[in-house]
Amino acid sequence: MALAMGALLLVYAGWQLFRWPAVDRRLIGDVFFYPVGLAASWAAVGASRRCAGQPRLRSAWRLLAAASIVYLAGDIAQTIYETQGPDPFPSIADALYLSFYPLMLWGLLRFPAARRDRRAAVRLMLDLAVVAIGGATVVTYVVLGPTLRAGGPDVLTNVVSIA
Numbered sequence: 220m221a222l223a224m225g226a227l228l229l230v231y232a233g234w235q236l237f238r239w240p241a242v243d244r245r246l247i248g249d250v251f252f253y254p255v256g257l258a259a260s261w262a263a264v265g266a267s268r269r270c271a272g273q274p275r276l277r278s279a280w281r282l283l284a285a286a287s288i289v290y291l292a293g294d295i296a297q298t299i300y301e302t303q304g305p306d307p308f309p310s311i312a313d314a315l316y317l318s319f320y321p322l323m324l325w326g327l328l329r330f331p332a333a334r335r336d337r338r339a340a341v342r343l344m345l346d347l348a349v350v351a352i353g354g355a356t357v358v359t360y361v362v363l364g365p366t367l368r369a370g371g372p373d374v375l376t377n378v379v380s381i382a
Contacts, residue, residue: 220258227254249298256291260284275331282326290319309379317382 231251267280293315300306335343363381371377 220262224255224258227251245301246298249294249301252294253291256287256294259287260291263287273331275329279326279329282322282329286319286322286326289315289322293319309375313379317379 234247234251263280263284267277267284270277270280293312296310296312296315297306300310300312366377366380371380
């Protein structure tokens with residue numbers, strides 16, 4: 220599967236660099252990522268099957284599979300909207316894309332972690348706080364500020380844009 224994904228990446232890179240074929244680039248760009256979503260879902264389902272004796276690990280893999288499937292469904296919904304004319308915003312595709320994040324986080328948090336002593340746990344929390352504060356600063360400057368300044372026609376549009 221890794222070889223197939225590598226080949227797909229090379230074809231995609233060639234398609235982007237050399238601008239071939241000259242058709243609806245947005246539609247082809249969307250469809251290129253369907254195999255990636257399918258492969259991620261398939262791999263996570265396969266991993267969950269191999270963890271039959273470990274319920275926590277199995278549920279973690281199932282949540283990652285669900286997240287991949289939801290994201291793929293968002294890609295498919297977005298492609299359907301693009302073929303039918305102007306994209307509605309917000310749409311079902313946006314709801315599917317946004318549901319990916321809590322599913323993925325929940326799945327990642329379900330993976331078992333090694334036990335830490337109190338000192339190691341405090342160090343980890345401080346490291347995570349530094350990363351979270353730095354990330355929040357970048358997101359605020361790059362995404363939230365311009366989105367709020369641009370404003371949308373209603374509150375729902377603004378909330379989905381920020382999310």
